[in-house]
Amino acid sequence: MHSAGEKQFNVFALIxxxxxxxxxxxxxxxxxxxxxxxxxxxxxxxxxxxYIDRLEFAVSVFHAFGHEWACQLIYHPRKREGFGFTNGEGCERFWHSISHLIANLRICGHHNRIYTLDMQIEHADESSLKRLGDWIRRRHAHSAEKRRDTEKALTDSGKSVAFLYMRPLIGFVGRTKKKGQDAVNAVLLLRTSVKFRKAQSASESLEKAQSELDRKEAALGVTDTAADQRQSLNGLGSSQYLQLKMNARALKRRLRDRLRARKFELDRVERSFRRLVNEQKLYTHTESAVKRREPTISKVNSEYNKLCREMSRLVAEGKAPRGAIAPVEIPAKGIWKLDVDDAVWEDVGLDDDEISATEPPPWLSDEKVRSGIKAMLELDRSAEEDLRLKKERCALQIWFAEEWAVVNIAIGRAKSSRDKYQLQLVRDDLVRLCATWDKRLPDLGMDTTAIPPWGPSASQLSACLVDAHVAARGEDRHYGEDEDDSEDEEEERPEEDIDTLAAVETADMYRSVQTDY
Incomplete structure (x- = not known):
């Protein structure tokens, strides 16, 4: 990286x-x-x-709350299939684990910096490997707790899962200079459809199409006779009032969507009373992100009120269709409360049948439906998390069995006692690692007969319990198979400190690297 901040091509290169x-x-x-x-x-x-067909995109949990509500519905990992309870903050946790190196690495040389980072990363890798069994146990307990809570919430909602599987349509409603003409064209198409259904004698579909045509004609103010209706419609196509009316409808719908999104985003913040340190950071981040979007909502509201004033002027000057009523402005004061009697819900003068002709959807008006949807999503993520943990557990045992088999083969082929001794140390580490995992790994209810056994015997694992006492007496204890190692014990043990030699060798390797500056 040669410039401030990460660029998109950096991500493409990594992927x-x-x-x-x-x-x-x-x-x-x-x-x-x-x-x-x-x-x-x-x-x-x-x-x-x-690779695009093999990629699933999602926004990491902490940053998801900084995105708009529509973006959260699509890219939030808790609402997107396949991610379980993964939060995507692993890199941030790793950067935090090595943040204590910042002060020293600022003043050290290039090779020393690379060497220090590599050693720290290697140490973190070894430490995390030992804690892997505990990590699976904690994630399994978290998933089980979530499952219990969500099943209870789903039952309390009183709604079936099939009912809760609804997907609200998300679309951007914009303004154009052809909105009025588009509305006129829609009426003309409906008239053609009515005539076609009359010719086909389709009574049921004809009644439905005729009802929709009457509603749209009434919305446009078309009350002329059949002979003059086409001429009247052609005149409406260039009507300034109709153009303002359609754009006002688009702005009001956008304003409603943004206000609903804001309410849903702040729902988690407003309902929380007890906050931990990490939760407090998340709530603060969410609230600040919502506050940053408030000027956009205020701008949409002011633009809508401006259109309302222009429509009122046209009505007063007699330049609007017959019977036209100018819509009411939405006062900026109190717009964030979203009370049931606010002007934002009134569609007088707009005839916004697309919004007000039907009852509000359950996901918007019913609190139990909203809580049921959240519980259903978390229940799905819990099932995905359990499946992911089983795969992690399976991969863990397969990896260990392979490492165990390789080190035993290497010990059998060792040509010197020194090589054999070093390989025995590696095997001892594997036995201790297996003993650590054996105490921590939970019972995931999976069939382990299809995967290879761990490798170490029960006696080898039991020997780890007295490892501290053996080390205190200064003895070299190996957890190998019962075999005659008398000849090896008579040979001289290596006098050098192997760890020190490895560190010196790594340091020499970095010193030998030549770079041009």
Whole structure:
């Protein structure tokens, strides 16, 4: 990185390198702070075209609350299939674990910096490997707790899962100079459809089409006779009032969507009373992100009120269709409360049948439906998390069994006592690692007969319990198979400190690297 901040091509380069290292049948879930913009670039410009079908994009949990509500509905990992309870903050936790090196690395040389980072990363890797069994146990307990809570919430909602599987349509309603003409064209198309259904004698569909045609004609103020209706419609196509009316409808719908999104985003903050330190950071981040979007909502409101004033002027000057009523302005004061009697819900003068002709959807008006949807989503993520943990547990045992088999083969082929001694130390570490995992790994209810056994025997694992006492007496204790090692014990043990030699060798390797400045 040669400039401030990360660029999008940095992400593309990392993803390209990742796909070069994994099999072709693996799907990748990509959690990124701005995954929405990343996927849009891929779809629009053809980036990562070879891998796009194997990629699932989602925004990491902490940053998801900074995005707009529509973006959260699509890219939030808790609302997107396949991510379980993964939060995407692993990199941040790693940066935090090595943050104590910042002060020293600022003043050290290039090679010393690289060496220090590599040693710290290697140490973190070894430490995390030992804690892997405990990590699976904690994630399993968290998933089980979530499952219990969500099943209770789902029962309390009184709604079936089939009913809760609803997907609200998300669309952007914009303003154009042809809105009025589009409304006129829609009426003309409906008239043609009514005539066609009359010719086909389709009574049921004809009644429905005729009802919709009457409603749209009334919305446009068309009350002329049949002979003059086409001429009247052609005149409305260029009507300034109709153009303002359709744009006002678009602005009001956008304003409602933004106000609803704001209310849903602040719902978690307003309902929380007890906050931990990490939760407090998340709530503060969410609240600040919502506050940053308030000027946009205020701007949409002011533009809508401006259109309302222009429509009132046209009505007063007699330049509006017959019977036209100018809509009421929405006062800026109190717009954030969203009370039931606010002007934002009134559609007088707009005839916004698309919004007000039906009852509000349950996901918006029914609190039990909203809580049921949240519980259903968390229940789905819990099932995905359990499946992911089983795969992690399976991969853990397969990896260990392979490492155990390799080290035992290497010990059998060792040509000197020194080589054999070093390999025995590696095997001892594996036995201790297996003993640590054996105490921590939970029972996931999976069938382990299809995967290879761990490798160490029960006696080897039991010997780890007295390892501290053996070390206190200064003895070299190995957890190998029962075999005659008398000849090896007579040979001289290595006098050098192997760990010190390894560290010195690594340091010498970095010192020997030549770079041009």
């Amino acid at each position: 390209e390198q990742l796909f070069q290292e994994i099999p072709r049948d693996i799907r990748v879930g990509l959690l990124y702070d701005v995954a929405c913009g990343l996927e849009r670039s891929c779809r629009r410009w053809g980036f990562l075209e070879r």
